[in-house]
Amino acid sequence: MAKLVSIEGLWWKLLTTALLLYVVIGGFLMEVPRLAILNETIRAFYFHVPMWFGMIILLLISVIFSVKQLKSNSLQHDRKAAAYANIGVLFGVLGLFTGMFWAKFTWGAYWSGDPKQNASAIGLLIYLAYFVLRNALEDAQQKARISAIYNIFAFATLVPLLFILPRLSDSLHPGSGGNPGFNAYETDNRLKMIFYPAVIAWTLLGAWLAQLDHRSQALKEKMNAKSVKL
Amino acid sequence: MLIREIHILLKKEIVLEWRQRYAFNGMLLYVASTILVCYLSFNLKMAQLNPITWNALFWIIMLFTAVNAIAKSFVQENAGRLLYYYSVVSAQGIILSKIIYNTGLMLLLTGLGYLFYSTVLGNPVGDHSLFLMNLLLASVGFSTTLTMVSGIAAKAGNNTMLMAILSFPVIIPILLLTIKISKNAIDGLDRSVSHQDIITLLAINVLVATLSFILFPYLWRS
Numbered sequence: 001m002a003k004l005v006s007i008e009g010l011w012w013k014l015l016t017t018a019l020l021l022y023v024v025i026g027g028f029l030m031e032v033p034r035l036a037i038l039n040e041t042i043r044a045f046y047f048h049v050p051m052w053f054g055m056i057i058l059l060l061i062s063v064i065f066s067v068k069q070l071k072s073n074s075l076q077h078d079r080k081a082a083a084y085a086n087i088g089v090l091f092g093v094l095g096l097f098t099g100m101f102w103a104k105f106t107w108g109a110y111w112s113g114d115p116k117q118n119a120s121a122i123g124l125l126i127y128l129a130y131f132v133l134r135n136a137l138e139d140a141q142q143k144a145r146i147s148a149i150y151n152i153f154a155f156a157t158l159v160p161l162l163f164i165l166p167r168l169s170d171s172l173h174p175g176s177g178g179n180p181g182f183n184a185y186e187t188d189n190r191l192k193m194i195f196y197p198a199v200i201a202w203t204l205l206g207a208w209l210a211q212l213d214h215r216s217q218a219l220k221e222k223m224n225a226k227s228v229k230l
Numbered sequence: 231m232l233i234r235e236i237h238i239l240l241k242k243e244i245v246l247e248w249r250q251r252y253a254f255n256g257m258l259l260y261v262a263s264t265i266l267v268c269y270l271s272f273n274l275k276m277a278q279l280n281p282i283t284w285n286a287l288f289w290i291i292m293l294f295t296a297v298n299a300i301a302k303s304f305v306q307e308n309a310g311r312l313l314y315y316y317s318v319v320s321a322q323g324i325i326l327s328k329i330i331y332n333t334g335l336m337l338l339l340t341g342l343g344y345l346f347y348s349t350v351l352g353n354p355v356g357d358h359s360l361f362l363m364n365l366l367l368a369s370v371g372f373s374t375t376l377t378m379v380s381g382i383a384a385k386a387g388n389n390t391m392l393m394a395i396l397s398f399p400v401i402i403p404i405l406l407l408t409i410k411i412s413k414n415a416i417d418g419l420d421r422s423v424s425h426q427d428i429i430t431l432l433a434i435n436v437l438v439a440t441l442s443f444i445l446f447p448y449l450w451r452s
Contacts, residue, residue, distance in 0.1 A: 070448050125399040132395055136386045146385050149445050153378060154400055156441050160434050161403045 016208060019201035026194050044102040046194050050202040051095030052120075056162075058088035058206045059127075063155045066148035076218070078144035081151060082134065083214035087206045089127045096120055115166040116173045123161060126154045235323035236330065243331040254335075257299045261343045264291050269350045281354045281416045288347055289409050292340055292368070293401065299339060300332050300376035301393045304384035321447035325377065329439065332373035340365050356418025364411045367428070371404040371435045378442040381449050404438075407431040 007013060027046040062084035069077035099117065100110040111117060133150055137143035166173070247254055268287055272279065279287070315324060344365065348355075355361045376397055383393040407427055414424045 070445075122399050122402050129395045129399055133382070133386060133392065136389060136392055142385065145448060146382055149449050150382055150396065152445060153382075153438075153441055156437055157375075157400045157403055157434070160430070160437075164430055165403060165406060 012204060013208060016201055016204040019197050020205060023194060023198040023201050027198065030194065031190055041102055041105050042191075044098060045191065046198045048095060048098040048102055049195070050199045051091050051098060053199045054203045054206045055088050055091040055095060057203050058084050058091060058210065059155060059158070061207075061210075062088060063152055066151040069144055069148045070152075073141070073145070075140060075144055078148065079214045079217050079221075080210070081148060083210040083217065085127055085130060085151065086213055087210040089124060089131075090209070091202075091206055092120065092124050092127070096124070114173055119161050119166055123158050126158060130154060232320065232323055232326075235319050236327045239319065239323055239327035240331055243327065247335075253302065257295065257335075257339055258342065260298060261291070261295050261339060262346060264294065265343065265347050265350055272351075279351055282413070284351060284354055285409060285413050285416055287351075288344070289368075289405060289412065291347070292343060293372070293405060295339055295343065296336055296372040296376055297394060297397055299335055300373060301380050301383070301390060303328050303332060303377055303380050305380075316450070321450040322443060324450065325381070325442055325446040328377050329374050329442065332377050333370050336369035336373050337366065340369055355416050357415045357421075360421065360424065361412060361415035363428075364408060364415060367411075367431050367435065368404070368408040371408070371431065371438070372401065374435060374439045374442055375401050375404060378438070378446065381446065385449060403434055404431065407434070 023046060027043055062081045065077045065081035065084060069081060096117075099120075103112065103114075103117075104110050107114075130147060130150055134143055134147045137146060268291065379397040379400060380393060383389060383396060386392055407430060411424050411427050411431065414427070
């Protein structure tokens with residue numbers, strides 16, 4: 001019997017679905033370490049932290065496509081760079097909101113001016129500016145080239161913003177200012193069992209979304225080109 | 231070869247600026263009026279601003295001055311002249327000469343701005359040499375970042391709003407570090423406290439300058 005539908009890269013999409021199911025079910029139902037103040041909110045670890053990992057990885061992929069675009073001058077790479085930046089920003093927004101939600105219950109306020117909160121808000125501004133720049137440019141070739149340049153430039157300033165500056169100042173955030181962070185929890189195997197799959201699953205989901213995004217964009221451009229011909 | 235190109239281009243920038251002095255005078259007037267507006271809005275007698283406000287206000291004025299001063303670095307070049315440059319000099323020469331020139335311009339503007347600002351709003355700075363060194367690092371940082379961004383904005387139709395949108399988030403790491411070092415200088419803290427920040431600021435400056443050097447030829451070609 002002929003296949004009804006063929007899905008490109010079926011195996012990793014099935015893997016993503018399975019891992020996500022495991023992460024969501026396990027993340028809410030499995031045992032977690034009992035810690036003061038944190039209590040059940042520690043489960044945010046499975047959803048909030050992977051968002052940031054996912055965002056950084058997706059934005060990195062976007063920059064790689066931007067570099068490729070400058071080298072090859074093909075619009076395909078530009079579409080991919082834009083799609084990965086798009087989904088990276090989506091992850092950033094989700095990361096910010098999950099973080100704010102968590103902060104409400106542990107720090108007592110949605111926004112407390114923590115260096116990491118501020119840095120991530122600025123990081124989002126950088127990428128929103130990237131989208132404004134893309135919309136401001138009419139010519140497709142020029143749009144591809146100039147937005148690639150800005151993307152590389154912006155990513156380079158995002159790195160010190162997210163990884164160096166928050167470390168130079170005190171913070172309430174776990175993992176800085178003497179607060180127990182990632183490494184203190186890492187010793188706990190119960191957290192590890194969900195956390196690592198969670199990072200992989202969310203990042204794969206991001207890549208999947210980005211793939212859908214740039215493919216639909218390519219189809220849209222094809223349709224536009226056709227309607228012009230008619 | 232590159233050095234010679236930069237030398238000639240720099241000379242050209244300075245001669246051009248000298249011939250149309252209104253641009254530079256305009257910038258000076260811009261700094262002076264902004265400072266005066268701040269002074270009048272706070273309705274202050276001498277030196278009553280608390281150091282944190284003094285510091286933040288000073289750097290915000292400098293940031294806006296920098297954006298306005300450097301935004302025009304590619305605006306005044308018309309299309310025909312750009313084509314001429316394209317055929318006689320390298321892209322690296324252009325960007326480096328613009329960065330060096332803008333650094334000089336920023337040094338002059340921030341220096342004069344600092345003098346005027348401290349005359350009007352008082353001067354709480356404890357460690358003057360650290361503050362001045364910070365002023366130098368900030369000028370270099372502002373001019374490298376903003377020159378590249380103004381090149382990008384120029385390609386997108388010289389939109390001033392675009393220049394602001396593109397440059398503000400990108401310049402924030404430099405601005406935050408500058409404000410921090412400058413606060414240390416105001417409090418007159420021991421130099422060792424600021425070492426780490428100064429090194430980070432230097433590293434960011436070097437990173438941004440290198441990136442501009444690598445990326446500008448691609449921008450130039452389009």
